[in-house]
Amino acid sequence: MKQSKIRLDNVSASYGSADQQNLVQVLHNVNLDVQEGEFVSIVGPSGCGKSTILNLAAGLWSSADGAISGSIKVDHADRKQTIGYVLQKDALFPWRTLIKNVEYPLEITGLPRKQREEIAREWIDRVGLAGFEDRYPYQLSGGMRQRANIIRVLAYDPEIVLMDEPLGALDAHTRMVLQQQISDLWSASRKTVVFVTHDLEEAILLSTRVVLMTKRPATVSASRTIDLPYPRTVMNLKLTPEFRNLYENLWHEFCDLLR
Numbered sequence: 001m002k003q004s005k006i007r008l009d010n011v012s013a014s015y016g017s018a019d020q021q022n023l024v025q026v027l028h029n030v031n032l033d034v035q036e037g038e039f040v041s042i043v044g045p046s047g048c049g050k051s052t053i054l055n056l057a058a059g060l061w062s063s064a065d066g067a068i069s070g071s072i073k074v075d076h077a078d079r080k081q082t083i084g085y086v087l088q089k090d091a092l093f094p095w096r097t098l099i100k101n102v103e104y105p106l107e108i109t110g111l112p113r114k115q116r117e118e119i120a121r122e123w124i125d126r127v128g129l130a131g132f133e134d135r136y137p138y139q140l141s142g143g144m145r146q147r148a149n150i151i152r153v154l155a156y157d158p159e160i161v162l163m164d165e166p167l168g169a170l171d172a173h174t175r176m177v178l179q180q181q182i183s184d185l186w187s188a189s190r191k192t193v194v195f196v197t198h199d200l201e202e203a204i205l206l207s208t209r210v211v212l213m214t215k216r217p218a219t220v221s222a223s224r225t226i227d228l229p230y231p232r233t234v235m236n237l238k239l240t241p242e243f244r245n246l247y248e249n250l251w252h253e254f255c256d257l258l259r
């Protein structure tokens, strides 16, 4: 039986504090249940609280940030490195080469050099970066850096992967190539993924389920299962009537949310 990997029950959150008059209500009664093996995209207007949800799931919230209520449960299994978090801005170390960047989390877990190099090379290969192992981030294009950013997280095999608009800053073509790669990686691994994007099309193309959020303070306004088979070819899928139907339906709901 499938089990909940991330579960938010009636979660409300605010940054700042009322007495300092800098209170920002971000989330209002958010309910979200991400099951094992789902690829869930969270789509919502800019500033509605999407990154906040990922931060809460990653355990990156302290009482100094503000107040939260409700319950947040993340199934950790019995391992240390169980959540991988791909941030929107690429977080590569400028002083490390590509391969040394990908190896970094494996270094932290104490994996011997030979093994971590092997794993890093495999991932670099898989996303078409072979030959660039010894380049520094400034010598790579935006798309290459973002690929490195993503495989750095996948290489240590976390059980849950959180991604915050990982393709947001890329040009349209690079973006489509990376969408295809993310889709392929996911259909091969079937990991639990929570993917934040402001792009509804991208959300439908990649996900098993799309969750729409309202404006701030955000709450979940719709949750749609995307019943399209995998592996998916992003380019072809966009042209199918099934995709157009899903897109059109969700688009109207999405527009209402932006008003």
Ligand SMILES: Nc1ncnc2c1ncn2[C@@H]1O[C@H](COP(=O)(O)OP(=O)(O)O)[C@@H](O)[C@H]1O
Binding pocket: 015, 016, 024, 026, 044, 045, 046, 047, 048, 049, 050, 051, 052, 053, 065, 216
């Ligand atoms: N540390 C913080 N302190 C105060 N306000 C914040 C902080 N982080 C985010 N916010 C505010 O909370 C709201 C939601 O932020 P965020 O979760 O980043 O939204 P999204 O990712 O959907 O764009 C925004 O209005 C943002 O300005």
Ligand SMILES: [Mg+2]
Binding pocket: 050, 051, 052, 164
């Ligand atoms: Mg954000």
